[in-house]
Amino acid sequence: MTRMIAPHNIYIHVPYCISKCSYCAFFSRAISPDWDSYCNQICNEIDYWFNKLGRINVPTIFFGGGTPSLMPINIFQKIMQYLNSKFDLSCCDEVTVESNPGTITYDKLQRFIENGITRLSIGVQSFDDDELQFLGRKHNAQTAIDLINDAQKSGIRVSADFIYGLPNHNVKNVIRLCTQINDIGLQHASLYELTIEPNTPFGHMNLNMPSNDEMAEMYLTIQSHLNLSRYEVSNYSAPNQQCRHNQNIWDGDAYIGLGNGAMGRVLIDGDWFEQSGGNIKANKIDANTRATERIITGLRTTRGVLIDDTIKNIVDIDFINSNNELVQIKDNHIIATSKGLLTLDNLILHIIK
Ligand code: SF4
Numbered sequence: 001m002t003r004m005i006a007p008h009n010i011y012i013h014v015p016y017c018i019s020k021c022s023y024c025a026f027f028s029r030a031i032s033p034d035w036d037s038y039c040n041q042i043c044n045e046i047d048y049w050f051n052k053l054g055r056i057n058v059p060t061i062f063f064g065g066g067t068p069s070l071m072p073i074n075i076f077q078k079i080m081q082y083l084n085s086k087f088d089l090s091c092c093d094e095v096t097v098e099s100n101p102g103t104i105t106y107d108k109l110q111r112f113i114e115n116g117i118t119r120l121s122i123g124v125q126s127f128d129d130d131e132l133q134f135l136g137r138k139h140n141a142q143t144a145i146d147l148i149n150d151a152q153k154s155g156i157r158v159s160a161d162f163i164y165g166l167p168n169h170n171v172k173n174v175i176r177l178c179t180q181i182n183d184i185g186l187q188h189a190s191l192y193e194l195t196i197e198p199n200t201p202f203g204h205m206n207l208n209m210p211s212n213d214e215m216a217e218m219y220l221t222i223q224s225h226l227n228l229s230r231y232e233v234s235n236y237s238a239p240n241q242q243c244r245h246n247q248n249i250w251d252g253d254a255y256i257g258l259g260n261g262a263m264g265r266v267l268i269d270g271d272w273f274e275q276s277g278g279n280i281k282a283n284k285i286d287a288n289t290r291a292t293e294r295i296i297t298g299l300r301t302t303r304g305v306l307i308d309d310t311i312k313n314i315v316d317i318d319f320i321n322s323n324n325e326l327v328q329i330k331d332n333h334i335i336a337t338s339k340g341l342l343t344l345d346n347l348i349l350h351i352i353k
């Protein structure tokens with residue numbers, strides 16, 4: 001019998017940074033690693049999945065971090081070549097590398113592009129030098145602006161991440177940020193509310209954060225002032241400029257996570273496996289668990305969750321039909337309304353039977 005192996009997107013984690021930001025709870029360390037060992041580890045993991053799945057189709061590749069732009073070009077080149085030798089990248093139409101201003105020169109960016117990247121995601125966070133310093137960032141606003149301009153003129157797709165809701169922020173700060181994003185012509189931006197995580201420097205400070213109502217007001221202000229459309233809770237894009245990798249994962253497509261700290265969801269002969277990079281292990285997960293995951297990620301998107309049999313088995317259709325101000329069914333998708341998004345965690349608890 002021929003095995004049916006689905007396409008798998010690939011996420012590669014690069015858990016290294018030049019220093020630790022004051023709010024950061026991501027899996028990353030402020031060290032300069034042995035890049036050859038890192039590369040060998042990634043190639044070993046690629047081998048493992050090649051042996052298990054064969055020459056799969058890879059629709060998208062995403063190097064996330066950490067700070068993947070710190071990766072030496074020869075390491076990036078080796079990983080891309082190795083992926084190409086084991087998997088079918090002919091349908092791969094998006095290769096994203098996350099970057100931080102100050103860690104990638106114009107020349108290095110050109111080398112990344114020569115070796116396959118089609119999209120640069122830049123951790124800008126703010127266009128205000130005082131705010132950048134407060135956040136513990138090592139770059140200033142001009143360095144970020146220069147990198148955005150360099151990437152835009154290089155002809156690749158460009159996204160930038162921002163943080164709002166800092167202590168003493170109000171809607172005026174958000175309006176200014178949206179105007180700056182519009183003026184620089186970004187086609188994709190991710191705007192995240194500052195959340196204080198324990199075990200971070202901010203977690204040990206008694207910061208005077210905006211209230212939940214003030215945060216909600218700032219969130220709603222983004223959509224009315226940004227020239228981009230929201231397509232996920234924190235992600236905004238011009239038409240057809242959405243991050244395909246993330247959209248595929250939010251839709252519930254299969255993906256492999258490579259590198260320490262990476263997670264994946266692998267699909268083999270109709271069965272789903274929870275996978276984590278580094279450990280090279282995969283535990284089977286049942287259909288209801290996978291359907292629940294799809295609701296959690298899909299409801300964050302404006303596209304919503306496709307209603308297939310596995311989703312039908314776990315959702316409370318009566319609840320949806322009687323709470324249309326929060327959640328609706330359109331074109332066989334469950335979609336959260338703007339109001340529903342503000343209380344999404346609670347809404348999900350009610351939608352799942
Ligand atoms: S650059 Fe990103 S991953 Fe690295 S410490 Fe800062 S927030 Fe964390």
